[in-house]
Amino acid sequence: MTFAEATSAFAAYAWGPHMLFLLVGGGLFFLFYSGFAPFRYLKHAINILRGKYDEPNAEGQISHLGALSSAMAGTVGMGNIGGVALAMVAGGPGAIFWMWVSAIVGMATKFFTCTLAIMYRGHDDQGVVRGGPMYIITEGLGPKWKPLAVFFAVVGMMGNFPLFNTNQLVTIVKEWVVLGPDNMGTGGASDHFWLQLGLGAIIMVVVGSVVLGGITRIAAVATKAVPTMIVIYVGCAVYVIGSHIEQVPGYLAQIVTDAFSMKSVAGGILGTLLIGVKRAAFSNEAGIGTEVMAHGSAKTAQPVKEGLVAMLGPAIDTLLVCTATALIILISGVWQQGGVDGISLSSRAFEETMPGVGPYLLLLCVVFFAITTIITQAFYGSQCFRFLCGSRYVPLYQSFFLLTILFAATTSLNNVVNLIDGAYALMAIPTMISAVLLAPKVKVAAKQYFASLKQQ
Template sequence: MIKALENAIAAFSSWIWDWPLLILLVGGGLFFLIFSRFTPFLYFRHAIDILRGKYDHENAPGQLSHFQALSSAIAATVGMGNISGVAIALVMGGPGAIFWMWISALIGMATKFYTCTLAVMYRSESEEGTTLSGPMYVITKGLGKRWKPLAVFFALAGLVGTLPAFTANQLTQTLVDVLDWKDSDKFYVGLVLAGIASFVILGGIKRIGLVASRLVPFMVALYFITVFAILILQIDQIPKMFVLIFSDAFTGEAAAGGALGYLIKTGVKRAAFSNEAGIGTAPMMHGTAKTNEPVREGLVAMIGPAIDTLLVCTLTALAILSTGVWQHSDDNGISLTLQAFNSVLPYGIGDGVVIIMVLVFAFSTLFSYSYYGVTCLGFLTKPKYGKYYNYIYIISIVVAAVVKIDFAINLIDSAFALMAIPTVASALLLAPKVNKRAKIYFDTIKAGKK
């Protein structure tokens, strides 16, 4: 029965991630890019100023500062998708998949601007005074009550898409590989991970935001130092790797069956998992930002894909490609990344560094994703009942630790695809309202009034 379920989910994931959904994500992102006339990109420096706290107001509605909101969103995206997901993209699609991840990220920046601006424009508040946000609230408040079935559809898919299947699975696999444990130990690893994660996620959004704001700068800095060390040692290979990425991007020679279409789909899928642009999770976090100006949080949200896909994923890809392990290894996911690091760094250092990074990256993701599920369950029932999702989430960490990686990937990919449909559709319908709000804000900036 389990095998039949795995096969069914794999078939569904393959079907739904074919051209219709790619047209929705890429086509929708291109629409946002053109419809905005690239204007938000001109205010990237202003976005950095917002992130630095220049426009923070303690009494503004919301729960997290701009920095905490972005940190929490990045904590969910800069995780196993950047270490393990890139390796999967290279194995499944070849070097050219990285190019399509870049394209998807650039387009995704425009998508993030619209979806996260809308998240603040149409957020709500619970009876307890906490901020409620996300595509389901955008749909019901922005489009009206008759669209509620679409909001319910998103929330139901979100209950599955926010499960820690991929992250817990790959973190467990790392510990088993590095510490030379047996597969039978995965269950006990899952129990320990669940115990640690529960201390943070049961503390609610404010504790998650606080922990994320401390973890994210540390984990990004540590990762940069490590990967830059590898790239310096492999410096003569780097130009060749960029040539390989660009040349393979339009031929698909290294992809399955040499199919260009498969290559593009692989790149877009892994980019979606990396930066979540158009999926709908990030708006739930960005919507809690303490601000009176929705456009400000939209600008801050744009920084996310630039960091997690254009920067971090590229570094991971270059580290793996420059070592050549992807060409002569049967490993996939985190095991391949680990092999790449160990092939260059002195004995033992690769294992140690990877395990530290994976622990930090994975836990930051586990903490943030729980809040998304809480928000979805709170919408489907009542906000005060959303917290009970945390217990389902904690149990699922143990289950995810022992399942096969293919099952974990297909399950999350399927749920992400379903979540993207209402997220992008509602953003497309409400895009003119974002433009109207953005014009007022940008005109005020030009006039020097903000």
């Protein structure tokens, strides 16, 4: 069995129908179990994000805004641009509908998992407060559940290697900056290998200069870069949608009808649904557990507040950014032409809908999205490694993490996608199991918190 065949088999096994039950079924459980209460406090969540209820003296390392920005730096990236293109090629427009569904139930999932992130924080071997599924499991479920926490930490390190974002960033820079659109596909394999390796080395140096500063530096970079890039990216989408507004209702209808088509390119409704859920998991990470590590670093003594802030994430990165990408691709029509995938397809869509300037605006967003995502992944992986091996050897992990950037820059897209998809599926198992078991604790805390708001 070749490496490509092995990675494909790994992803296929990990993303069986059981993942629908775990992620979508679990999300629906959280949605109904909460009585939709968190959704009635969206305005309050925004006020928390604005700093109205900050607790500067509380335990933690970063603000609510810093926590959400750090979490979104890890989610708003190639999953929202290249990932949407992958979803449409593999599952057709209907996959976007199931991404929407996953985002809505994912909001409820994030409320529960990120409330637990504060409720059951732990301390590392240096006494620093830490959050994440591994601490939720050990602090909330008890020492006998530690093997499940160890399992998450092991697959969490694998899932947070910077493979997909590096691969796609190198691809778009190579195609639109170095080779140029007129010379795409030219040159020998060895020429491209050394070019890609060189681009990977540049990314490695840039990322290394930030990740060694820890979560406070990551949050500082993310807080400045992510909102700006979202505004630019959504601005491009507004321009494209506005100039083709008469076509938009038809494409939205196509997304819905294709979601229930037995003739979809994915082989029917179940195939389309699986692809949509898989790509949504990579887009917003609800139920995967990575975002829990970012929100677990927030300065707050009130767990429900962080759960409300975290709930905003899927609404922004999937319902807003992914929908923007999908409409640009649909309007361009390039998704039906074949021959390209991932970020290459998205860049062609931008070229078709915004000739000349489009791909370079996309390139600007992609550079910032990808770099901030890779930086956040380094933090997530370090958290997992620290839980397993202690703080002393974290620099060794960070060095290995940076070296994987070179591998990702020179390997194929399919290998990268399969490795990350498989790891994400495995990460969801301990995250969702622990969240479901501890859901009653969240419900009690939420009931008390919402009652206190009514008395104010």
